[in-house]
Amino acid sequence: MPEAELITVKEFQDRELLGDYVxxxxxxxxxxxxxxxxxxxxASFANDESRRYYRINVAPVDLGSxxxxxxxxxxxxxxxxxxxxxxxxxxxxxxxxxxxxxxxWNSLDVMLAKKLLTERGVPFSEDNIAVERQEIIDELDAPExxxxxxxxxxxxxxxxxxxxxxxxxxxxxxxxxxTIEGHQIPRYNxxxxxxxxxxxxxxxxxxxxxLVSIALRLI
Numbered sequence: 588m589p590e591a592e593l594i595t596v597k598e599f600q601d602r603e604l605l606g607d608y609v610x611x612x613x614x615x616x617x618x619x620x621x622x623x624x625x626x627x628x629x630a631s632f633a634n635d636e637s638r639r640y641y642r643i644n645v646a647p648v649d650l651g652s653x654x655x656x657x658x659x660x661x662x663x664x665x666x667x668x669x670x671x672x673x674x675x676x677x678x679x680x681x682x683x684x685x686x687x688x689x690x691x692w693n694s695l696d697v698m699l700a701k702k703l704l705t706e707r708g709v710p711f712s713e714d715n716i717a718v719e720r721q722e723i724i725d726e727l728d729a730p731e732x733x734x735x736x737x738x739x740x741x742x743x744x745x746x747x748x749x750x751x752x753x754x755x756x757x758x759x760x761x762x763x764x765x766t767i768e769g770h771q772i773p774r775y776n777x778x779x780x781x782x783x784x785x786x787x788x789x790x791x792x793x794x795x796x797x798l799v800s801i802a803l804r805l806i
Contacts, residue, residue, distance in 0.1 A: 593644035759783030
């Protein structure tokens with residue numbers, strides 16, 4: 588079945604936890620696929636697994652059975668947690684923060700945070716949490732604005748033909764950052780990148796003029 592027709596029933600950041608569920612699905616003989624967010628040839632993931640996730644996908648016909656299987660497994664894992672598991676000491680606000688920033692936590696902790704809040708009788712709105720989460724994600728994913736003193740230094744060094752001006756320009760134009768979903772985007776906003784382009788043009792013009800001046804003297 589094409590990947591587009593499959594439905595995600597579980598998402599993980601913890602590879603070991605993923606293995607437990609994969610084994611469960613295999614024993615239940617439910618056909619599934621595992622989606623890995625790490626691009627096959629993306630070397631930038633080599634030392635940063637913080638935003639890597641795994642998804643278990645199933646066919647629509649198996650969705651009901653898969654969800655029931657996951658729920659049983661979820662309950663089993665949470666029931667076997669030791670009494671000193673660190674989340675049991677979290678305050679209500681801290682548990683709610685886990686739900687809001689779920690992209691920073693493994694799926695087990697998110698499930699447990701929701702369970703503890705429910706058991707404590709603490710009301711929370713899934714819709715409000717989703718809105719807050721998206722606001723944080725939008726803020727984290729937004730391109731950055733470089734500090735004004737660095738921009739000024741970039742222009743000064745570019746006008747002087749200094750290598751530091753070139754370096755600042757190239758950093759501004761070429762720096763990338765990862766979104767929460769792991770996509771590569773420019774680190775700096777369009778206005779900052781325009782400054783970087785101007786610095787590069789100024790630097791190139793200064794160097795060309797300097798070379799022309801030297802050539803004329805040699806003639």
